[in-house]
Amino acid sequence: MKKNKNGRAQRIRDFITSAGFLAPSFIGVCIFFIVPFGVVIYYSMIDSPLHHNFVFLENFKNVLTNSAFKQAAKNTLTFSVTAVPLAVVLSILLASLLEQKIPGKSYFRTFFLSPMMVPVASIVLIWQVMFHYNGAVNEFLRIFGIEKIDWLKSNTFSQSVVVTLFLWKNLGYNMILFMAALNNMPNDLLEVADIEGAGSLYKFFKIKLRYLSPTILFVTILSLINSFKVFREVYLLSGDYPAGDLYMLQHFMNNTFRSLDYQKLSSAAVVMAIVMIMIIAILFIIENRYGKDVEG
Amino acid sequence: MIRKKRLITRVLFFIIAAFFAIAFLMPTVLTIADSFMSQTELNAKYGMVFSGTSGLGGTSYMAKKVNLVFIPDKVSFSQYSTVLFKSPDYLLKFWNSVILVVPIVIFQVVVASLAAYSFSRFRGRLKEILFFVYIILMLMPYQVTLVPNYLVAEWTGLIDTRWAIILPGIFAPFSVFLLTKFMRRISGALIEAAKLDGCNEWQIFIKVCIPQCRSALYSIAMLVFIDYWNMVEQPIILLSDVSKQPLSVFLSKINTGEVGLAFAVATIYMIPCLLMFLHGEEYLVEGITYSGAIKG
Numbered sequence: 001m002k003k004n005k006n007g008r009a010q011r012i013r014d015f016i017t018s019a020g021f022l023a024p025s026f027i028g029v030c031i032f033f034i035v036p037f038g039v040v041i042y043y044s045m046i047d048s049p050l051h052h053n054f055v056f057l058e059n060f061k062n063v064l065t066n067s068a069f070k071q072a073a074k075n076t077l078t079f080s081v082t083a084v085p086l087a088v089v090l091s092i093l094l095a096s097l098l099e100q101k102i103p104g105k106s107y108f109r110t111f112f113l114s115p116m117m118v119p120v121a122s123i124v125l126i127w128q129v130m131f132h133y134n135g136a137v138n139e140f141l142r143i144f145g146i147e148k149i150d151w152l153k154s155n156t157f158s159q160s161v162v163v164t165l166f167l168w169k170n171l172g173y174n175m176i177l178f179m180a181a182l183n184n185m186p187n188d189l190l191e192v193a194d195i196e197g198a199g200s201l202y203k204f205f206k207i208k209l210r211y212l213s214p215t216i217l218f219v220t221i222l223s224l225i226n227s228f229k230v231f232r233e234v235y236l237l238s239g240d241y242p243a244g245d246l247y248m249l250q251h252f253m254n255n256t257f258r259s260l261d262y263q264k265l266s267s268a269a270v271v272m273a274i275v276m277i278m279i280i281a282i283l284f285i286i287e288n289r290y291g292k293d294v295e296g
Numbered sequence: 297m298i299r300k301k302r303l304i305t306r307v308l309f310f311i312i313a314a315f316f317a318i319a320f321l322m323p324t325v326l327t328i329a330d331s332f333m334s335q336t337e338l339n340a341k342y343g344m345v346f347s348g349t350s351g352l353g354g355t356s357y358m359a360k361k362v363n364l365v366f367i368p369d370k371v372s373f374s375q376y377s378t379v380l381f382k383s384p385d386y387l388l389k390f391w392n393s394v395i396l397v398v399p400i401v402i403f404q405v406v407v408a409s410l411a412a413y414s415f416s417r418f419r420g421r422l423k424e425i426l427f428f429v430y431i432i433l434m435l436m437p438y439q440v441t442l443v444p445n446y447l448v449a450e451w452t453g454l455i456d457t458r459w460a461i462i463l464p465g466i467f468a469p470f471s472v473f474l475l476t477k478f479m480r481r482i483s484g485a486l487i488e489a490a491k492l493d494g495c496n497e498w499q500i501f502i503k504v505c506i507p508q509c510r511s512a513l514y515s516i517a518m519l520v521f522i523d524y525w526n527m528v529e530q531p532i533i534l535l536s537d538v539s540k541q542p543l544s545v546f547l548s549k550i551n552t553g554e555v556g557l558a559f560a561v562a563t564i565y566m567i568p569c570l571l572m573f574l575h576g577e578e579y580l581v582e583g584i585t586y587s588g589a590i591k592g
């Protein structure tokens with residue numbers, strides 16, 4: 001009985017200390033994220049901050065039928081769908097490349113990682129030199145007789161410039177994650193495969209890739225989140241009013257901030273939060289299915 | 297025969313790696329190299345790109361095509377001397393970046409290490425739910441989180457002040473997540489030993505936990521620093537006062553004007569990041585690796 005009481009006192013004491021350590025962060029997160037997000041949800045369902053009439057789904061309907069929002073969502077989605085798989089595949093390739101016996105490996109790692117630490121604002125200028133209508137890339141392509149393309153202003157090619165920039169910046173980080181995962185791979189499995197005469201392609205697709213699946217999931221989520229941040233690159237490259245294909249969700253939000261339409265802002269934010277959570281949940285479910293038979 | 301084949305594949309891999317290395321390094325190297333070009337040389341080399349938009353023109357010689365320059369014909373420090381001594385505007389913007397980013401990095405790391413200690417030392421159902429909330433928040437893009445941040449800034453009258461960016465930055469959950477991952481790996485025996493020696497929780501935190509996490513703290517500080525050094529979304533929305541905006545936003549605006557200066561400013565802007573990277577690459581790699589252990 002006495003022991004039980006002691007345990008309880010200890011538990012309460014533990015709870016107070018742990019709450020004390022957590023308090024600064026928790027209070028801040030509540031003030032700046034959780035509580036105002038509750039208000040955002042509330043705002044998304046009323047007609048205006050003055051009248052507070054409850055309209056439920058009206059605002060969502062307005063946002064989802066708004067042509068600018070649809071355009072921005074479509075562009076952001078197109079970008080994510082192209083950039084994220086490329087980021088995953090290319091970074092697996094880079095990580096595998098650095099697994100081989102090549103001289104100067106650690107230098108290569110440094111080189112591949114360096115773009116991550118270079119501010120985008122610093123290199124957009126050279127990006128413009130390269131992708132301008134009269135720029136270096138067109139100059140290079142002319143050798144092969146390809147006609148000049150106005151990369152940043154064309155509707156078909158402008159996204160590819162930003163995809164390149166995105167890959168340049170993010171591949172290094174992803175590569176490090178894959179390198180760590182490859183390092184942790186149990187060797188005996190690969191040895192067995194070797195003894196049984198499995199080819200290197202078989203080993204890669206059937207064994208390594210499966211072991212990498214948690215990392216693939218993580219890198220996918222990370223790249224997805226980073227792909228939503230690509231507004232930075234677009235803004236620095238082409239400002240507030242980019243070519244049609246580069247009009248991203250953040251551009252839509254900026255314009256809505258400018259007009260201070262709280263209802264539109266809030267419901268757009270809520271829609272995006274829901275979509276993000278759904279995408280992440282789906283990815284987790286896929287990984288759970290796919291990754292399981294490896295661990296078993 | 298086999299040996300020869302192996303040598304060929306190795307050479308092949310090396311060539312691929314070298315190709316990627318050049319692609320990854322080129323933008324950074326070009327920017328730094330071009331910052332040492334005089335205005336005349338810039339006109340001669342890149343005139344075609346910038347002539348339409350800037351006051352470069354004049355009577356000076358214009359190249360018919362763009363030549364990417366790795367080594368300037370004549371090294372000139374004129375751009376730097378202009379930036380450093382004649383146009384205080386750029387230095388002021390640089391200073392703006394510093395006073396926005398440094399407090400965020402310092403206080404985010406402090407607040408996060410307290411919270412991470414709480415998350416890693418004490419567990420329970422409530423803690424797990426809370427940690428999950430932090431992860432969800434971490435995964436939300438700016439399009440979502442800026443709306444609540446804006447509302448708070450408006451209620452408190454902090455809009456258009458630096459605090460509107462600094463305060464939410466301090467409580468961003470990213471480093472809490474990463475540090476918790478790291479602290480969970482500290483051996484329990486070490487903590488028990490400290491307890492037996494009569495340390496209270498605060499002493500364990502300061503004397504055992506923090507020294508163990510030194511490399512993680514360093515790498516998190518780097519990751520947070522580069523993220524905020526790059527910031528674009530927050531200042532455009534929360535700081536409409538242009539004189540307070542950081543260089544990351546301002547750089548894109550001088551891009552079209554004084555190109556030579558822009559290269560020099562861009563180079564100055566990368567210096568803190570590059571120094572950190574060269575000095576702390578190992579820590580950075582370690583930190584990234586831990587961020588990947590999402591299930592750990």
